[in-house]
Amino acid sequence: MTDLTLSRRHALAFAGGAFAASTIGRVAQAADANSLLNVSYDPTAGLYADYNEMFADYWQKKTGVTPKLSYSHGGSGAQARAVIEGLPADVVTLALAYDIDAIAKTGLIAKDWQSRLPDGSTPYTSTIVFLVRAGNPKGIKDWGDLVKPGVQVITPNPETSGGARWNVLAAYAWALKTYGSPDKAKAYLHALFANVPVLDTGSHGATLTFTQRKIGDVLLAWENEAFLSIKEAGAGSYEIIVPSLSILAEPPVSVVDKNAAKHGTTALATAYLKHLYTPEAQDIIGKNFYRPRDPAAVAKYADQFPKLQLTTIKQFGGWQQAQAKFFATGGIFDQVYGNGS
Amino acid sequence: MSASLSAPRAQARWRPHSILPGFRPTFIITLIWLGAMVVGPLGVMLWFTAGLGWSGFLAIISQPRVLGDLWVSLWTAFTASALNAVFGLLVAWVLTRYRFPGRRIADAMVDLPFALPTAVAGIALSTLYAPQGWMGALLAPLGLQIAFKPAGIVVAMMFVSLPFIVRTVQPVIDDLEPEQEEAARLMGASALQIFWRVQFPAILPALLTGLTLALARCLGEYGSIIFIAGNKPMVSEILPLLIVSQLDQFDYQGATAIGTLMLAVSFLLLFAINLLQAWVRRRHGG
Numbered sequence: 088m089t090d091l092t093l094s095r096r097h098a099l100a101f102a103g104g105a106f107a108a109s110t111i112g113r114v115a116q117a118a119d120a121n122s123l124l125n126v127s128y129d130p131t132a133g134l135y136a137d138y139n140e141m142f143a144d145y146w147q148k149k150t151g152v153t154p155k156l157s158y159s160h161g162g163s164g165a166q167a168r169a170v171i172e173g174l175p176a177d178v179v180t181l182a183l184a185y186d187i188d189a190i191a192k193t194g195l196i197a198k199d200w201q202s203r204l205p206d207g208s209t210p211y212t213s214t215i216v217f218l219v220r221a222g223n224p225k226g227i228k229d230w231g232d233l234v235k236p237g238v239q240v241i242t243p244n245p246e247t248s249g250g251a252r253w254n255v256l257a258a259y260a261w262a263l264k265t266y267g268s269p270d271k272a273k274a275y276l277h278a279l280f281a282n283v284p285v286l287d288t289g290s291h292g293a294t295l296t297f298t299q300r301k302i303g304d305v306l307l308a309w310e311n312e313a314f315l316s317i318k319e320a321g322a323g324s325y326e327i328i329v330p331s332l333s334i335l336a337e338p339p340v341s342v343v344d345k346n347a348a349k350h351g352t353t354a355l356a357t358a359y360l361k362h363l364y365t366p367e368a369q370d371i372i373g374k375n376f377y378r379p380r381d382p383a384a385v386a387k388y389a390d391q392f393p394k395l396q397l398t399t400i401k402q403f404g405g406w407q408q409a410q411a412k413f414f415a416t417g418g419i420f421d422q423v424y425g426n427g428s
Numbered sequence: 429m430s431a432s433l434s435a436p437r438a439q440a441r442w443r444p445h446s447i448l449p450g451f452r453p454t455f456i457i458t459l460i461w462l463g464a465m466v467v468g469p470l471g472v473m474l475w476f477t478a479g480l481g482w483s484g485f486l487a488i489i490s491q492p493r494v495l496g497d498l499w500v501s502l503w504t505a506f507t508a509s510a511l512n513a514v515f516g517l518l519v520a521w522v523l524t525r526y527r528f529p530g531r532r533i534a535d536a537m538v539d540l541p542f543a544l545p546t547a548v549a550g551i552a553l554s555t556l557y558a559p560q561g562w563m564g565a566l567l568a569p570l571g572l573q574i575a576f577k578p579a580g581i582v583v584a585m586m587f588v589s590l591p592f593i594v595r596t597v598q599p600v601i602d603d604l605e606p607e608q609e610e611a612a613r614l615m616g617a618s619a620l621q622i623f624w625r626v627q628f629p630a631i632l633p634a635l636l637t638g639l640t641l642a643l644a645r646c647l648g649e650y651g652s653i654i655f656i657a658g659n660k661p662m663v664s665e666i667l668p669l670l671i672v673s674q675l676d677q678f679d680y681q682g683a684t685a686i687g688t689l690m691l692a693v694s695f696l697l698l699f700a701i702n703l704l705q706a707w708v709r710r711r712h713g714g
Contacts, residue, residue: 164676426493
């Protein structure tokens with residue numbers, strides 16, 4: 088018994104040590120003037136894997152040095168919190184401006200960050216679509232079909248998933264337009280979430296619930312993630328249904344000014360983000376199923392991205408207002424679950 | 429926590445010199461260690477909470493969502509620990525009293541929940557118990573669904589807390605004196621009577637210790653549960669998830685207030701069980 092306890096303790100100490108060493112290793116790597124840490128949210132892995140390769144090439148040709156580019160993924164809010172609490176990110180590329188605003192509040196990023204790059208610092212966009220099983224057995228065509236009895240809807244919890252906040256806003260915008268009053272739109276959200284059997288904490292988990300666990304009839308998904316799911320499972324496994332109205336999801340990017348200044352990576356970080364707007368990068372963006380901004384890339388991927396009516400976060404008065412009204416404690420989402428004020 | 433509370437009641441004053449040397453350095457290290465590992469983190473949490481003021485704190489913790497999630501956390505933790513007390517005791521009994529091939533492997537397996545990353549456990553359990561999974565598919569015709577229901581929380585909690593019961597009870601079962609058993613048998617006691625009147629009272633204090641540890645583990649567990657619970661507010665959402673949810677919205681005060689509530693409730697529960705344990709010990713002359 089004693090021996091066993093000892094060895095277990097050693098194993099734990101070893102595991103702890105290994106973890107600490109790997110963390111310190113990462114931090115040390117990121118703190119060098121020629122390396123850059125991009126702290127991103129879950130579904131951008133493919134995009135930034137491709138983009139980093141391209142950008143490293145470009146930077147090498149321009150300056151003669153090959154930059155060490157790394158990225159980390161997680162829920163958008165959790166990633167923002169990690170940066171606030173000291174993760175030495177040089178740039179952040181998150182799911183919504185609210186999360187970068189939260190970092191800006193601590194002074195790590197300039198308050199006017201969103202006006203520093205074109206298009207409100209969102210070099211690519213996406214939208215919320217429905218992913219249904221092959222053949223669309225429940226005949227889902229629009230938001231109205233999601234509240235029918237017997238339809239199970241999968242979406243992550245918007246409080247823990249930045250991505251899912253766009254889902255709620257898109258649903259609300261459609262209901263407000265269709266039913267004409269905020270009360271009825273709220274009632275629609277209530278009915279919608281009554282059809283949600285599982286609230287995962289992040290969009291990645293929700294996708295797994297839908298695709299691997301085979302739960303639910305429809306997944307509310309970012310368009311890029313819907314395409315990725317089909318790509319992974321093979322053609323004919325799922326179908327994308329485009330609703331009559333959705334929201335323009337604008338995932339923003341910013342240099343983390345103080346960290347970049349400390350690491351001496353400001354020039355590299357700024358170039359890294361600016362380069363996202365170049366035609367080559369925009370092509371990679373389209374290839375990774377995000378909607379590009381550049382007209383040439385838009386034309387090239389026009390078949391991939393159907394045109395639809397899109398509302399924007401501006402119609403909700405920006406993220407600060409939308410957050411307070413919908414997702415804060417006692418807000419509309421809380422009321423849907425009976426925690427009303 | 430349990431160890432300090434259940435230790436024999438010492439007089440609350442400085443003991444004069446023990447015959448063993450090294451009191452001063454070890455005592456100082458103890459204080460530093462407890463301060464850095466326990467008092468520090470909890471103190472920071474209480475400090476943050478104190479910034480809210482009493483009314484602010486009450487306003488947060490009296491929300492229906494907080495209370496609803498607290499209830500979910502409590503009943504699932506109690507159910508899981510109670511089930512584990514029964515089945516964990518059985519496992520400990522079999523592993524200690526019987527010799528069979530593969531016993532050492534079975535014994536080592538009890539520790540796996542300690543070592544496995546809880547997220548891995550959660551994903552494995554939800555795969556297994558999802559309606560399409562191996563176990564889930566067997567239970568589905570009976571109308572039972574485990575994954576994505578409150579029952580899923582109980583299953584995840586039972587997984588992570590099993591070793592606590594088994595490992596605390598095992599040494600006591602091992603130490604049961606065969607003479608007592610033989611004496612009881614000679615005096616005409618039946619097998620059931622021997623277990624119930626002779627052996628169980630000796631095991632009970634250890635079982636309660638295990639139960640306390642298991643309950644604490646269940647209440648604090650997060651990683652494995654979120655994958656298998658449905659996470660629906662006030663139905664299958666545990667309180668630690670609500671804390672994470674507040675943090676994800678940068679509501680640090682809300683998160684710390686709920687954390688403090690959780691700490692207070694857990695402390696009261698553990699304290700109550702320790703009192704019960706002390707009473708049992710005295711009654712059975714443990």
